[in-house]
Amino acid sequence: GVILMAMEKTYLMVKPDGVQRGLVGKVITRLEEKGLKLVAMKMAQLGPEVLKEHYSHLASKPFYPIIEESMMAAPVILTCWEGIDAVEVVREMAGTTNGRKAMPGTLRGDFCVSHQENIVHTSDSLETAEKELKRFFGPAPARKCTRRSGRFFPRQKADFSLRIPSPVKRSPEMK
Ligand code: ADP
Numbered sequence: 001g002v003i004l005m006a007m008e009k010t011y012l013m014v015k016p017d018g019v020q021r022g023l024v025g026k027v028i029t030r031l032e033e034k035g036l037k038l039v040a041m042k043m044a045q046l047g048p049e050v051l052k053e054h055y056s057h058l059a060s061k062p063f064y065p066i067i068e069e070s071m072m073a074a075p076v077i078l079t080c081w082e083g084i085d086a087v088e089v090v091r092e093m094a095g096t097t098n099g100r101k102a103m104p105g106t107l108r109g110d111f112c113v114s115h116q117e118n119i120v121h122t123s124d125s126l127e128t129a130e131k132e133l134k135r136f137f138g139p140a141p142a143r144k145c146t147r148r149s150g151r152f153f154p155r156q157k158a159d160f161s162l163r164i165p166s167p168v169k170r171s172p173e174m175k
Contacts, residue, residue, distance in 0.1 A: 005084045005085070006084065006085060006126075007082065007083070007084055007086075008082070008083065008084070008085060008086040008087050008126055008129070009039065009080055009081065009082050009086060009129060009133060010080070010081050010082075010086045010087040010090050010091075010122065010123045010126075010129045011078070011079070011080060011081075011121075011122070011123045011129050011132040011133050011136065012027070012031070012079045012080075012081060012090055012094075012120055012121065012122050012123075013076050013077065013078055013079070013120065013121040013122075013136070014027050014076060014077040014079070014119065014120055015070075015071065015076055015117070015118070015119060015120060015121060016070065016071060016072070016073045016074035016075070016076060016117075017070070017073075017074075017112070017114070017117035017118075017119060018077075018111075018119040018120060019074050019075055019076060019077060020073070020074045021111075021119075023111055023119060024077050026107075026111070027077075027107060027119065027120060028041075028079070030093065030107065031081055031090065031093065034089070034093065035083065036081045036082065036083040036086060036089065036090065037081065037082045037083060038079060038080075038081060039080045039081065039082045040078075040079065040080040040137055041077065041078065041079045041080070042077075042078050042137075043075050043076070043077055043078075044075060044076060044078060044136075045072070045074075045075045045076075046071055046072060046076055047072070048068060048072070050135065050136075051067075051068050051071050051072070052068075053135065054132070054135065055067055055068075055071075063116070066116060067116065070116060070117055078136045078137065080133055080137060087123055087124075087125060087126050087129050090122045090123075091122045091123070091124060092106070093106060093107060093122075094106060094107050094108055094119075094120050094122045095107060095108035095109045096108065097115065097118060098115040098118070099111075099112035099113050099114050099115065099117075099118045099119075100113055100114075100115070102118075107119055107120055108120070
């Protein structure tokens, strides 16, 4: 049968702590080396209004003022990435929120020890990604000023690991 693979766009932001610590290149490199395609990028200084919208799910928390202060402490790097299942792939690469608990091999696991200043933000679902791309890149996300040509980019092929393997003969000691 045909396996449908979802080509997705997701949003990743290098937070002020990542920018100040000089980790922008490392973050971008990891995602590029993974095979994701960078389709839009810019630097911006965020203000309180956009942050309240972006972190509306945390606006009532007692630590919200700390998030706001931290997110406005320096410019951020806004990026849009494209690939098969890109939302989940990028989120997994970021690791869990608390840098002290994030797995080694993830961006947060390898580069931070803070729960709050954890280098990157990544969209948590396709729906959120669409909203966030609109919020930070405007109504036609990554339409202007993006890479168009696939000429230099290794094509992502469908992954056939979901094919049911033919039965394998096992020797008695294999279980
Ligand atoms: P994520 O960024 O992993 O999607 P959340 O949406 O829950 O996580 O939180 C947004 C950001 O707010 C986190 O990345 C972190 O910077 C900050 N934050 C969330 N919860 C806490 C907390 N308990 N203590 C400190 N900072 C927090």
